[in-house]
Amino acid sequence: MRYAQGYRNRPDYSKALLVLGLGLGAVAIGYVVATRKPNNSVSFRPEDDAPTRTGRTKPAGDAAVVGRTITINRPRAELFTFWSDFSNLPKFMQSIESVGVDGDIATWKVAAPMGRSVQMETRITANVENEVLAWASTETSELKGAGKITFKDAPAGRGTELEAELSYVPPLGEIGVLIGKLFQTDPLIQGRRELRRFKMLMETGEIATNKNHKTQE
Protein backbone atom coordinates (compact mmCIF):
# COMPACT_ATOMS: atom_id res chain seq x y z
CA MET A 1 0.00 0.00 0.00
CA ARG A 2 2.63 2.43 1.07
CA TYR A 3 4.82 1.38 -1.84
CA ALA A 4 1.99 1.97 -4.29
CA GLN A 5 1.31 5.39 -2.80
CA GLY A 6 4.97 6.33 -3.10
CA TYR A 7 5.11 5.08 -6.63
CA ARG A 8 2.11 7.19 -7.57
CA ASN A 9 3.67 10.29 -6.06
CA ARG A 10 6.82 9.92 -8.07
CA PRO A 11 6.84 12.49 -10.88
CA ASP A 12 6.17 10.87 -14.23
CA TYR A 13 8.65 12.11 -16.81
CA SER A 14 7.53 9.88 -19.67
CA LYS A 15 5.18 12.42 -21.29
CA ALA A 16 7.67 15.24 -21.02
CA LEU A 17 10.34 13.01 -22.57
CA LEU A 18 8.01 12.11 -25.42
CA VAL A 19 7.26 15.78 -26.16
CA LEU A 20 10.94 16.64 -25.94
CA GLY A 21 11.80 13.77 -28.29
CA LEU A 22 9.19 14.83 -30.84
CA GLY A 23 10.39 18.43 -30.57
CA LEU A 24 14.00 17.44 -31.20
CA GLY A 25 12.91 15.31 -34.13
CA ALA A 26 11.00 18.24 -35.66
CA VAL A 27 13.98 20.56 -35.21
CA ALA A 28 16.26 18.01 -36.89
CA ILE A 29 13.92 17.60 -39.86
CA GLY A 30 13.53 21.39 -40.11
CA TYR A 31 17.32 21.81 -40.13
CA VAL A 32 17.80 19.24 -42.87
CA VAL A 33 15.06 20.81 -45.01
CA ALA A 34 16.31 24.37 -44.47
CA THR A 35 19.93 23.61 -45.29
CA ARG A 36 19.31 21.15 -48.11
CA LYS A 37 20.96 22.23 -51.31
CA PRO A 38 18.25 22.58 -53.95
CA ASN A 39 18.66 20.26 -56.89
CA ASN A 40 18.43 23.08 -59.40
CA SER A 41 20.04 26.27 -58.20
CA VAL A 42 19.56 29.51 -60.12
CA SER A 43 22.26 32.17 -59.93
CA PHE A 44 20.56 34.96 -61.92
CA ARG A 45 16.88 35.89 -62.09
CA PRO A 46 15.86 38.54 -64.63
CA GLU A 47 12.88 40.76 -63.79
CA ASP A 48 9.56 39.18 -64.71
CA ASP A 49 6.57 40.81 -66.40
CA ALA A 50 4.33 41.12 -63.34
CA PRO A 51 3.47 44.58 -61.93
CA THR A 52 5.91 45.69 -59.20
CA ARG A 53 3.11 45.84 -56.62
CA THR A 54 2.70 42.05 -56.83
CA GLY A 55 6.35 41.53 -55.82
CA ARG A 56 7.24 39.48 -52.76
CA THR A 57 9.29 42.32 -51.27
CA LYS A 58 8.14 45.91 -50.69
CA PRO A 59 9.83 48.53 -52.86
CA ALA A 60 12.04 51.04 -50.99
CA GLY A 61 10.67 54.43 -49.90
CA ASP A 62 8.05 55.92 -47.55
CA ALA A 63 5.15 55.64 -49.93
CA ALA A 64 2.83 52.64 -49.88
CA VAL A 65 1.83 51.58 -53.38
CA VAL A 66 -1.46 49.86 -54.00
CA GLY A 67 -3.16 49.03 -57.24
CA ARG A 68 -5.74 46.86 -58.85
CA THR A 69 -6.89 45.99 -62.36
CA ILE A 70 -10.54 45.46 -63.22
CA THR A 71 -12.32 44.74 -66.51
CA ILE A 72 -15.43 46.80 -67.19
CA ASN A 73 -17.79 45.77 -69.97
CA ARG A 74 -18.10 49.32 -71.43
CA PRO A 75 -16.19 51.29 -74.10
CA ARG A 76 -12.95 53.04 -73.07
CA ALA A 77 -14.12 56.53 -74.07
CA GLU A 78 -17.26 56.32 -71.94
CA LEU A 79 -15.29 55.32 -68.83
CA PHE A 80 -12.61 57.95 -69.42
CA THR A 81 -15.16 60.74 -69.87
CA PHE A 82 -17.01 59.76 -66.70
CA TRP A 83 -13.84 59.53 -64.63
CA SER A 84 -12.33 62.77 -65.99
CA ASP A 85 -15.23 64.72 -64.50
CA PHE A 86 -14.14 64.55 -60.87
CA SER A 87 -17.56 65.67 -59.66
CA ASN A 88 -18.78 62.18 -60.68
CA LEU A 89 -16.40 60.40 -58.32
CA PRO A 90 -18.35 60.77 -55.05
CA LYS A 91 -21.16 58.82 -56.77
CA PHE A 92 -19.20 55.61 -56.23
CA MET A 93 -16.36 56.62 -53.89
CA GLN A 94 -17.69 56.43 -50.36
CA SER A 95 -14.43 57.76 -48.93
CA ILE A 96 -14.75 61.05 -50.84
CA GLU A 97 -17.13 63.40 -49.06
CA SER A 98 -16.83 66.20 -51.60
CA VAL A 99 -14.61 67.47 -54.39
CA GLY A 100 -14.05 70.95 -55.78
CA VAL A 101 -12.32 71.54 -59.12
CA ASP A 102 -10.43 74.66 -60.24
CA GLY A 103 -8.60 74.02 -63.53
CA ASP A 104 -5.90 71.42 -62.90
CA ILE A 105 -6.28 71.71 -59.13
CA ALA A 106 -8.83 69.61 -57.25
CA THR A 107 -9.63 69.78 -53.55
CA TRP A 108 -10.89 66.59 -51.91
CA LYS A 109 -12.52 66.04 -48.56
CA VAL A 110 -11.56 62.48 -47.62
CA ALA A 111 -13.26 60.49 -44.85
CA ALA A 112 -10.87 59.44 -42.07
CA PRO A 113 -11.30 57.14 -39.05
CA MET A 114 -13.61 58.21 -36.19
CA GLY A 115 -15.84 60.39 -38.34
CA ARG A 116 -13.10 62.92 -39.09
CA SER A 117 -12.11 64.10 -42.52
CA VAL A 118 -8.84 65.09 -44.14
CA GLN A 119 -8.23 67.57 -46.94
CA MET A 120 -6.25 66.63 -50.03
CA GLU A 121 -5.28 68.96 -52.86
CA THR A 122 -4.12 67.46 -56.14
CA ARG A 123 -2.78 68.66 -59.47
CA ILE A 124 -3.30 66.78 -62.75
CA THR A 125 0.07 65.40 -63.89
CA ALA A 126 -1.06 63.51 -66.97
CA ASN A 127 -4.20 63.58 -69.06
CA VAL A 128 -4.10 61.60 -72.30
CA GLU A 129 -7.60 61.25 -73.68
CA ASN A 130 -9.03 57.73 -73.28
CA GLU A 131 -5.68 56.42 -72.05
CA VAL A 132 -4.36 57.81 -68.82
CA LEU A 133 -5.24 60.17 -66.04
CA ALA A 134 -2.75 60.94 -63.26
CA TRP A 135 -2.55 63.31 -60.35
CA ALA A 136 -0.27 64.12 -57.43
CA SER A 137 -0.74 66.01 -54.18
CA THR A 138 0.35 69.65 -54.08
CA GLU A 139 2.82 71.24 -51.62
CA THR A 140 0.00 72.50 -49.41
CA SER A 141 -1.99 69.25 -49.34
CA GLU A 142 -2.66 67.69 -45.91
CA LEU A 143 -2.56 64.15 -47.37
CA LYS A 144 0.40 63.25 -49.57
CA GLY A 145 0.07 60.87 -52.44
CA ALA A 146 -0.34 60.30 -56.16
CA GLY A 147 -2.61 58.29 -58.36
CA LYS A 148 -2.85 57.04 -61.91
CA ILE A 149 -5.69 55.43 -63.83
CA THR A 150 -4.84 53.66 -67.08
CA PHE A 151 -7.53 52.70 -69.60
CA LYS A 152 -6.82 49.93 -72.13
CA ASP A 153 -9.05 47.99 -74.51
CA ALA A 154 -9.70 44.57 -73.00
CA PRO A 155 -9.04 41.57 -75.25
CA ALA A 156 -11.76 39.90 -77.33
CA GLY A 157 -14.32 42.69 -76.97
CA ARG A 158 -14.55 42.41 -73.21
CA GLY A 159 -14.68 46.18 -72.77
CA THR A 160 -11.98 48.10 -70.94
CA GLU A 161 -9.18 47.07 -68.62
CA LEU A 162 -8.87 49.76 -66.01
CA GLU A 163 -5.76 49.82 -63.85
CA ALA A 164 -5.74 52.04 -60.80
CA GLU A 165 -2.54 52.74 -58.92
CA LEU A 166 -2.25 54.82 -55.78
CA SER A 167 0.85 55.71 -53.86
CA TYR A 168 0.45 57.52 -50.60
CA VAL A 169 2.43 58.46 -47.56
CA PRO A 170 0.38 57.15 -44.66
CA PRO A 171 0.01 59.68 -41.82
CA LEU A 172 1.88 58.19 -38.82
CA GLY A 173 3.71 55.74 -41.12
CA GLU A 174 3.21 52.02 -40.48
CA ILE A 175 0.90 52.69 -37.54
CA GLY A 176 -1.26 54.82 -39.82
CA VAL A 177 -1.55 51.87 -42.20
CA LEU A 178 -2.70 49.65 -39.33
CA ILE A 179 -5.24 52.21 -38.12
CA GLY A 180 -6.52 52.52 -41.69
CA LYS A 181 -6.98 48.77 -41.98
CA LEU A 182 -8.69 48.62 -38.61
CA PHE A 183 -11.24 51.26 -39.61
CA GLN A 184 -11.38 50.00 -43.21
CA THR A 185 -10.21 53.37 -44.50
CA ASP A 186 -7.02 51.76 -45.83
CA PRO A 187 -6.63 52.83 -49.48
CA LEU A 188 -6.27 49.23 -50.67
CA ILE A 189 -9.56 48.16 -49.07
CA GLN A 190 -11.32 51.41 -50.01
CA GLY A 191 -9.81 51.38 -53.46
CA ARG A 192 -10.88 47.90 -54.41
CA ARG A 193 -14.42 48.52 -53.14
CA GLU A 194 -14.62 51.77 -55.06
CA LEU A 195 -13.42 50.11 -58.26
CA ARG A 196 -16.14 47.46 -57.84
CA ARG A 197 -18.74 50.20 -57.32
CA PHE A 198 -17.47 52.03 -60.40
CA LYS A 199 -17.81 48.82 -62.41
CA MET A 200 -21.35 48.26 -61.07
CA LEU A 201 -22.39 51.83 -61.87
CA MET A 202 -20.94 51.71 -65.39
CA GLU A 203 -22.20 48.22 -66.29
CA THR A 204 -25.59 48.14 -64.55
CA GLY A 205 -26.44 51.80 -63.93
CA GLU A 206 -26.68 51.25 -60.17
CA ILE A 207 -24.65 50.16 -57.16
CA ALA A 208 -25.71 46.88 -55.56
CA THR A 209 -26.83 46.99 -51.93
CA ASN A 210 -28.33 44.46 -49.57
CA LYS A 211 -30.01 47.22 -47.56
CA ASN A 212 -33.77 46.95 -47.69
CA HIS A 213 -34.80 50.45 -46.67
CA LYS A 214 -33.31 53.89 -46.95
CA THR A 215 -32.96 54.63 -43.25
CA GLN A 216 -31.02 51.40 -42.61
CA GLU A 217 -27.48 51.88 -41.24
Add this chain to the structure above:
Amino acid sequence: MRALTWHGKHDVRMDTVPDPEIMNPRDAIIEVTSTAICGSDLHLFDGVIPGMMPGDVLGHEFMGRVVEVGPGSTLKKGQRVVVPFVISCGKCFFCERQQFSACDNSNPAEKQDLSEPLYGHAMTGLFGYSHLTGGYPGGQAEYVRVPFSDVGPIVVPDGLDDDQVLFLSDILPTGWMAAKNADIEPGDTVAVWGCGPVGLFAIQSALLQGAGKVIAIDEYPGRLALAKGLGAEVIDFTQTRVREALMEMSGGFGPDAVIDAVGMESHGWAPDAIMDNIKQMVGIGADSAHALRQAILAVRKGGRVSIPGVYGGYLDKFPLGALMEKGLQIRTGQTHVQKYLGELLHRIGEGQIDTTFLISHRLPLEDAVRGYQNFRYNQNEWTKVVLKPGTEVRA
Protein backbone atom coordinates in the same frame (compact mmCIF):
# COMPACT_ATOMS: atom_id res chain seq x y z
CA MET B 1 -43.86 42.39 -42.26
CA ARG B 2 -43.44 38.85 -40.88
CA ALA B 3 -40.33 36.89 -41.82
CA LEU B 4 -38.39 33.78 -40.88
CA THR B 5 -35.07 34.89 -39.38
CA TRP B 6 -31.85 33.09 -38.46
CA HIS B 7 -30.43 33.51 -34.97
CA GLY B 8 -27.88 30.72 -34.70
CA LYS B 9 -27.37 27.01 -35.14
CA HIS B 10 -30.77 25.26 -34.97
CA ASP B 11 -32.39 28.57 -33.98
CA VAL B 12 -34.76 30.13 -36.52
CA ARG B 13 -37.72 32.31 -35.51
CA MET B 14 -40.67 34.19 -36.94
CA ASP B 15 -40.02 37.91 -36.44
CA THR B 16 -41.56 41.21 -37.44
CA VAL B 17 -39.09 43.21 -39.55
CA PRO B 18 -39.40 46.46 -41.56
CA ASP B 19 -41.04 46.22 -45.01
CA PRO B 20 -38.62 46.54 -47.94
CA GLU B 21 -38.45 49.69 -50.10
CA ILE B 22 -37.24 50.33 -53.65
CA MET B 23 -33.53 51.12 -53.23
CA ASN B 24 -32.24 51.06 -56.82
CA PRO B 25 -33.85 51.89 -60.19
CA ARG B 26 -34.04 48.28 -61.39
CA ASP B 27 -35.63 46.95 -58.16
CA ALA B 28 -39.13 45.55 -57.75
CA ILE B 29 -41.01 44.58 -54.59
CA ILE B 30 -42.75 41.20 -54.67
CA GLU B 31 -45.60 40.18 -52.36
CA VAL B 32 -44.80 36.53 -51.73
CA THR B 33 -47.58 34.00 -52.42
CA SER B 34 -45.50 30.81 -52.09
CA THR B 35 -42.02 30.16 -50.71
CA ALA B 36 -40.23 26.89 -50.04
CA ILE B 37 -37.65 25.58 -47.61
CA CYS B 38 -34.66 24.31 -49.58
CA GLY B 39 -32.30 21.51 -48.62
CA SER B 40 -29.53 24.12 -48.70
CA ASP B 41 -31.45 26.13 -46.05
CA LEU B 42 -30.73 23.17 -43.79
CA HIS B 43 -26.98 23.86 -44.18
CA LEU B 44 -27.75 27.32 -42.71
CA PHE B 45 -30.01 25.77 -40.05
CA ASP B 46 -27.15 23.42 -39.10
CA GLY B 47 -24.71 26.32 -38.98
CA VAL B 48 -22.21 24.90 -41.46
CA ILE B 49 -22.22 27.92 -43.81
CA PRO B 50 -20.07 30.84 -42.62
CA GLY B 51 -21.05 34.52 -42.85
CA MET B 52 -24.51 34.40 -41.23
CA MET B 53 -25.67 37.21 -38.94
CA PRO B 54 -28.45 37.04 -36.34
CA GLY B 55 -31.65 38.46 -37.78
CA ASP B 56 -30.91 37.49 -41.40
CA VAL B 57 -34.11 36.67 -43.31
CA LEU B 58 -33.80 33.24 -44.94
CA GLY B 59 -35.36 31.80 -48.08
CA HIS B 60 -34.36 31.74 -51.73
CA GLU B 61 -37.21 29.84 -53.41
CA PHE B 62 -40.14 32.20 -53.78
CA MET B 63 -42.72 33.68 -56.11
CA GLY B 64 -45.47 36.20 -55.86
CA ARG B 65 -47.13 39.32 -57.24
CA VAL B 66 -45.32 42.51 -58.21
CA VAL B 67 -46.52 45.31 -55.93
CA GLU B 68 -43.98 48.05 -56.63
CA VAL B 69 -41.43 48.75 -59.35
CA GLY B 70 -38.46 51.08 -59.76
CA PRO B 71 -38.11 53.21 -62.93
CA GLY B 72 -35.63 50.73 -64.45
CA SER B 73 -37.74 47.61 -63.91
CA THR B 74 -39.53 46.02 -66.87
CA LEU B 75 -42.12 44.36 -64.62
CA LYS B 76 -45.63 45.70 -64.11
CA LYS B 77 -47.63 45.86 -60.90
CA GLY B 78 -49.92 42.85 -60.52
CA GLN B 79 -47.80 40.45 -62.62
CA ARG B 80 -47.19 36.98 -61.18
CA VAL B 81 -43.50 36.12 -61.20
CA VAL B 82 -41.12 33.39 -60.07
CA VAL B 83 -37.81 34.82 -58.83
CA PRO B 84 -34.46 33.01 -59.41
CA PHE B 85 -32.41 32.52 -56.24
CA VAL B 86 -29.36 33.86 -58.07
CA ILE B 87 -29.23 37.67 -58.38
CA SER B 88 -27.72 38.62 -61.75
CA CYS B 89 -27.16 42.00 -63.39
CA GLY B 90 -27.52 40.81 -66.99
CA LYS B 91 -24.77 43.20 -68.18
CA CYS B 92 -21.39 41.85 -67.06
CA PHE B 93 -19.03 39.48 -68.91
CA PHE B 94 -20.53 36.46 -67.13
CA CYS B 95 -24.20 37.33 -67.55
CA GLU B 96 -23.61 37.99 -71.27
CA ARG B 97 -22.34 34.40 -71.50
CA GLN B 98 -25.34 33.13 -69.52
CA GLN B 99 -23.10 32.22 -66.59
CA PHE B 100 -25.58 34.02 -64.36
CA SER B 101 -24.40 32.52 -61.08
CA ALA B 102 -20.97 34.06 -61.74
CA CYS B 103 -22.39 37.61 -62.06
CA ASP B 104 -19.75 40.18 -61.09
CA ASN B 105 -22.08 42.93 -59.93
CA SER B 106 -24.79 41.59 -57.65
CA ASN B 107 -22.73 41.04 -54.50
CA PRO B 108 -22.33 44.45 -52.79
CA ALA B 109 -18.75 45.82 -52.99
CA GLU B 110 -18.09 45.65 -49.25
CA LYS B 111 -19.46 42.06 -49.00
CA GLN B 112 -17.17 40.82 -51.77
CA ASP B 113 -14.22 41.09 -49.38
CA LEU B 114 -15.59 38.11 -47.42
CA SER B 115 -15.46 35.48 -50.14
CA GLU B 116 -12.53 36.74 -52.22
CA PRO B 117 -9.82 35.45 -49.85
CA LEU B 118 -11.79 32.22 -49.33
CA TYR B 119 -12.41 31.29 -52.97
CA GLY B 120 -10.00 33.48 -54.94
CA HIS B 121 -12.92 35.40 -56.43
CA ALA B 122 -15.92 37.06 -54.86
CA MET B 123 -19.20 35.16 -55.02
CA THR B 124 -22.37 36.30 -56.74
CA GLY B 125 -25.33 37.67 -54.77
CA LEU B 126 -28.01 35.17 -53.67
CA PHE B 127 -31.22 35.71 -51.72
CA GLY B 128 -31.17 34.74 -48.05
CA TYR B 129 -27.90 32.87 -48.10
CA SER B 130 -25.29 34.43 -45.78
CA HIS B 131 -23.21 37.57 -46.18
CA LEU B 132 -20.67 35.75 -48.37
CA THR B 133 -23.31 36.00 -51.08
CA GLY B 134 -24.38 39.54 -50.27
CA GLY B 135 -26.54 39.24 -47.16
CA TYR B 136 -29.70 39.89 -49.17
CA PRO B 137 -32.92 39.45 -47.15
CA GLY B 138 -34.62 36.29 -48.40
CA GLY B 139 -38.00 35.05 -49.52
CA GLN B 140 -39.43 33.35 -46.43
CA ALA B 141 -41.20 36.62 -45.75
CA GLU B 142 -44.30 38.53 -46.80
CA TYR B 143 -42.38 40.88 -49.12
CA VAL B 144 -39.02 40.78 -50.90
CA ARG B 145 -37.01 43.48 -52.65
CA VAL B 146 -35.79 41.97 -55.91
CA PRO B 147 -32.74 43.73 -57.44
CA PHE B 148 -32.22 43.65 -61.25
CA SER B 149 -35.89 42.73 -61.62
CA ASP B 150 -35.65 43.30 -65.40
CA VAL B 151 -33.31 40.29 -65.68
CA GLY B 152 -34.28 37.65 -63.10
CA PRO B 153 -37.99 37.14 -62.53
CA ILE B 154 -40.03 35.22 -65.09
CA VAL B 155 -43.70 36.11 -65.59
CA VAL B 156 -45.93 33.04 -65.31
CA PRO B 157 -49.37 32.59 -66.89
CA ASP B 158 -52.40 32.53 -64.58
CA GLY B 159 -53.30 29.08 -65.90
CA LEU B 160 -50.44 27.53 -63.93
CA ASP B 161 -50.72 27.14 -60.13
CA ASP B 162 -48.02 28.29 -57.72
CA ASP B 163 -47.19 24.64 -56.94
CA GLN B 164 -46.51 23.95 -60.61
CA VAL B 165 -44.03 26.79 -61.14
CA LEU B 166 -42.56 27.70 -57.72
CA PHE B 167 -39.60 25.34 -58.13
CA LEU B 168 -38.40 27.24 -61.21
CA SER B 169 -36.77 29.49 -58.58
CA ASP B 170 -34.06 26.96 -57.75
CA ILE B 171 -34.42 23.20 -57.49
CA LEU B 172 -35.93 22.43 -60.89
CA PRO B 173 -33.26 24.33 -62.88
CA THR B 174 -30.66 22.96 -60.44
CA GLY B 175 -31.71 19.37 -61.19
CA TRP B 176 -31.89 20.21 -64.90
CA MET B 177 -28.40 21.76 -64.94
CA ALA B 178 -27.07 18.78 -62.94
CA ALA B 179 -28.21 16.52 -65.78
CA LYS B 180 -26.85 18.96 -68.42
CA ASN B 181 -23.49 18.92 -66.61
CA ALA B 182 -23.51 15.11 -66.90
CA ASP B 183 -23.42 15.45 -70.74
CA ILE B 184 -25.89 12.61 -71.14
CA GLU B 185 -25.78 10.64 -74.40
CA PRO B 186 -28.76 8.56 -75.56
CA GLY B 187 -28.96 5.29 -73.63
CA ASP B 188 -26.47 6.32 -70.92
CA THR B 189 -26.69 4.92 -67.41
CA VAL B 190 -26.72 7.74 -64.86
CA ALA B 191 -26.40 7.29 -61.09
CA VAL B 192 -27.80 9.94 -58.75
CA TRP B 193 -26.76 10.15 -55.07
CA GLY B 194 -29.45 11.72 -52.88
CA CYS B 195 -33.20 11.63 -53.54
CA GLY B 196 -33.98 14.99 -52.04
CA PRO B 197 -35.73 17.53 -54.26
CA VAL B 198 -32.66 18.30 -56.40
CA GLY B 199 -31.83 14.61 -56.80
CA LEU B 200 -35.42 13.84 -57.82
CA PHE B 201 -35.45 16.64 -60.39
CA ALA B 202 -32.04 15.47 -61.64
CA ILE B 203 -33.54 11.99 -62.17
CA GLN B 204 -36.51 13.44 -64.08
CA SER B 205 -34.19 15.69 -66.11
CA ALA B 206 -31.71 12.90 -66.92
CA LEU B 207 -34.52 10.77 -68.34
CA LEU B 208 -35.87 13.72 -70.38
CA GLN B 209 -32.33 14.37 -71.66
CA GLY B 210 -32.06 10.81 -73.01
CA ALA B 211 -30.65 8.60 -70.26
CA GLY B 212 -31.48 4.92 -70.80
CA LYS B 213 -31.32 4.08 -67.13
CA VAL B 214 -31.17 6.16 -63.96
CA ILE B 215 -30.11 4.56 -60.68
CA ALA B 216 -31.01 6.49 -57.52
CA ILE B 217 -29.21 6.06 -54.18
CA ASP B 218 -30.66 7.06 -50.80
CA GLU B 219 -31.66 5.46 -47.51
CA TYR B 220 -35.20 6.77 -46.92
CA PRO B 221 -37.95 4.48 -48.27
CA GLY B 222 -40.25 7.47 -48.82
CA ARG B 223 -37.73 9.23 -51.04
CA LEU B 224 -36.70 6.06 -52.87
CA ALA B 225 -40.39 5.44 -53.64
CA LEU B 226 -40.62 8.91 -55.24
CA ALA B 227 -37.52 8.13 -57.32
CA LYS B 228 -39.04 4.85 -58.43
CA GLY B 229 -42.22 6.69 -59.35
CA LEU B 230 -40.19 8.84 -61.76
CA GLY B 231 -38.80 5.72 -63.47
CA ALA B 232 -35.50 5.23 -61.65
CA GLU B 233 -34.08 1.98 -60.31
CA VAL B 234 -33.16 2.42 -56.67
CA ILE B 235 -30.40 1.39 -54.25
CA ASP B 236 -30.86 1.62 -50.46
CA PHE B 237 -27.31 2.17 -49.22
CA THR B 238 -28.13 0.76 -45.81
CA GLN B 239 -28.86 -2.62 -47.43
CA THR B 240 -26.56 -2.70 -50.41
CA ARG B 241 -22.88 -2.17 -51.21
CA VAL B 242 -23.35 0.75 -53.58
CA ARG B 243 -20.29 0.55 -55.84
CA GLU B 244 -20.58 -3.20 -56.32
CA ALA B 245 -24.28 -2.88 -57.10
CA LEU B 246 -23.68 -0.07 -59.61
CA MET B 247 -21.06 -2.17 -61.42
CA GLU B 248 -23.47 -5.09 -61.65
CA MET B 249 -26.37 -2.86 -62.76
CA SER B 250 -24.32 -1.28 -65.57
CA GLY B 251 -22.87 -4.34 -67.29
CA GLY B 252 -19.62 -4.16 -65.34
CA PHE B 253 -18.83 -0.73 -66.79
CA GLY B 254 -19.89 1.58 -64.00
CA PRO B 255 -22.35 4.41 -64.71
CA ASP B 256 -21.49 6.70 -67.66
CA ALA B 257 -22.25 9.72 -65.50
CA VAL B 258 -22.74 10.30 -61.80
CA ILE B 259 -24.56 13.13 -60.01
CA ASP B 260 -23.82 14.07 -56.39
CA ALA B 261 -27.06 15.67 -55.18
CA VAL B 262 -26.04 15.30 -51.54
CA GLY B 263 -23.37 17.91 -50.85
CA MET B 264 -21.46 18.87 -47.77
CA GLU B 265 -23.56 17.14 -45.12
CA SER B 266 -23.16 13.64 -46.47
CA HIS B 267 -23.76 11.10 -43.71
CA GLY B 268 -23.72 7.36 -43.06
CA TRP B 269 -21.41 4.99 -41.25
CA ALA B 270 -18.48 4.66 -43.64
CA PRO B 271 -15.15 5.52 -41.93
CA ASP B 272 -14.50 8.58 -44.11
CA ALA B 273 -18.01 9.93 -43.48
CA ILE B 274 -17.60 9.51 -39.71
CA MET B 275 -14.26 11.36 -39.75
CA ASP B 276 -15.76 14.17 -41.85
CA ASN B 277 -18.76 14.49 -39.52
CA ILE B 278 -16.55 14.63 -36.43
CA LYS B 279 -14.43 17.36 -37.99
CA GLN B 280 -17.56 19.31 -38.89
CA MET B 281 -18.90 18.89 -35.36
CA VAL B 282 -15.77 20.26 -33.69
CA GLY B 283 -15.65 23.06 -36.22
CA ILE B 284 -12.43 22.38 -38.07
CA GLY B 285 -14.28 23.08 -41.23
CA ALA B 286 -14.01 20.06 -43.49
CA ASP B 287 -16.89 19.30 -45.81
CA SER B 288 -18.40 15.84 -45.56
CA ALA B 289 -18.28 14.14 -48.92
CA HIS B 290 -18.76 10.40 -48.67
CA ALA B 291 -21.25 10.41 -51.54
CA LEU B 292 -18.87 12.31 -53.83
CA ARG B 293 -15.95 9.96 -53.10
CA GLN B 294 -18.16 6.97 -53.77
CA ALA B 295 -19.46 8.53 -57.00
CA ILE B 296 -15.93 9.15 -58.30
CA LEU B 297 -14.93 5.55 -57.62
CA ALA B 298 -18.13 4.19 -59.19
CA VAL B 299 -18.23 6.16 -62.44
CA ARG B 300 -16.85 4.41 -65.52
CA LYS B 301 -13.46 5.30 -67.02
CA GLY B 302 -13.74 8.50 -69.04
CA GLY B 303 -17.08 9.24 -67.36
CA ARG B 304 -18.63 12.49 -66.17
CA VAL B 305 -19.08 13.72 -62.61
CA SER B 306 -21.73 16.39 -61.99
CA ILE B 307 -21.95 18.07 -58.59
CA PRO B 308 -25.10 20.09 -57.89
CA GLY B 309 -24.64 19.39 -54.14
CA VAL B 310 -23.46 22.40 -52.12
CA TYR B 311 -19.91 22.49 -50.74
CA GLY B 312 -18.46 25.42 -48.83
CA GLY B 313 -14.93 24.74 -47.72
CA TYR B 314 -12.18 22.18 -47.95
CA LEU B 315 -12.29 18.46 -48.50
CA ASP B 316 -10.10 15.71 -47.11
CA LYS B 317 -9.27 12.40 -48.78
CA PHE B 318 -10.46 13.55 -52.19
CA PRO B 319 -9.77 10.71 -54.68
CA LEU B 320 -7.90 12.91 -57.13
CA GLY B 321 -5.89 9.89 -58.27
CA ALA B 322 -9.06 8.13 -59.46
CA LEU B 323 -10.18 11.33 -61.18
CA MET B 324 -6.90 11.62 -63.10
CA GLU B 325 -6.20 7.96 -63.80
CA LYS B 326 -9.73 7.26 -65.03
CA GLY B 327 -9.77 10.47 -67.11
CA LEU B 328 -12.95 11.86 -65.56
CA GLN B 329 -14.58 15.20 -66.24
CA ILE B 330 -16.04 17.13 -63.36
CA ARG B 331 -18.60 19.94 -63.63
CA THR B 332 -20.36 21.85 -60.90
CA GLY B 333 -21.54 25.29 -59.83
CA GLN B 334 -24.41 27.30 -58.47
CA THR B 335 -27.24 27.13 -60.99
CA HIS B 336 -27.42 29.57 -63.90
CA VAL B 337 -31.16 29.73 -63.21
CA GLN B 338 -32.04 32.47 -65.71
CA LYS B 339 -30.52 30.43 -68.57
CA TYR B 340 -33.02 27.58 -68.18
CA LEU B 341 -36.22 29.36 -67.10
CA GLY B 342 -37.83 29.79 -70.52
CA GLU B 343 -37.34 26.18 -71.63
CA LEU B 344 -38.44 24.74 -68.28
CA LEU B 345 -41.57 26.90 -68.04
CA HIS B 346 -42.46 25.71 -71.54
CA ARG B 347 -41.98 22.05 -70.55
CA ILE B 348 -44.15 22.55 -67.46
CA GLY B 349 -46.87 24.12 -69.60
CA GLU B 350 -46.66 21.18 -72.05
CA GLY B 351 -47.04 18.73 -69.17
CA GLN B 352 -43.59 17.16 -69.69
CA ILE B 353 -42.41 18.10 -66.21
CA ASP B 354 -44.47 17.74 -63.06
CA THR B 355 -43.15 19.36 -59.92
CA THR B 356 -46.11 18.94 -57.59
CA PHE B 357 -45.37 15.28 -56.73
CA LEU B 358 -42.54 16.51 -54.54
CA ILE B 359 -44.54 18.65 -52.12
CA SER B 360 -45.25 16.73 -48.93
CA HIS B 361 -46.38 19.63 -46.76
CA ARG B 362 -47.99 23.05 -47.22
CA LEU B 363 -47.82 25.29 -44.16
CA PRO B 364 -48.67 28.89 -43.32
CA LEU B 365 -45.56 31.10 -43.24
CA GLU B 366 -46.18 31.56 -39.49
CA ASP B 367 -45.52 27.83 -39.10
CA ALA B 368 -42.11 27.99 -40.81
CA VAL B 369 -40.14 26.97 -37.71
CA ARG B 370 -42.07 23.70 -37.51
CA GLY B 371 -41.36 23.23 -41.20
CA TYR B 372 -37.60 23.53 -40.64
CA GLN B 373 -37.60 21.10 -37.74
CA ASN B 374 -39.55 18.42 -39.59
CA PHE B 375 -37.72 18.87 -42.89
CA ARG B 376 -34.48 18.43 -40.94
CA TYR B 377 -35.40 15.56 -38.62
CA ASN B 378 -38.10 13.64 -40.50
CA GLN B 379 -36.61 13.44 -43.97
CA ASN B 380 -38.44 10.26 -44.80
CA GLU B 381 -41.89 11.90 -44.73
CA TRP B 382 -41.09 15.60 -45.18
CA THR B 383 -39.66 15.79 -48.70
CA LYS B 384 -40.59 19.38 -49.50
CA VAL B 385 -42.25 22.15 -47.51
CA VAL B 386 -44.06 25.04 -49.19
CA LEU B 387 -44.91 28.04 -47.00
CA LYS B 388 -47.90 30.25 -47.78
CA PRO B 389 -47.85 33.76 -46.31
CA GLY B 390 -51.25 35.07 -45.30
CA THR B 391 -52.81 31.74 -44.47
CA GLU B 392 -53.99 30.88 -40.95
CA VAL B 393 -52.17 28.49 -38.66
CA ARG B 394 -54.50 25.63 -37.75
CA ALA B 395 -54.23 24.34 -34.21
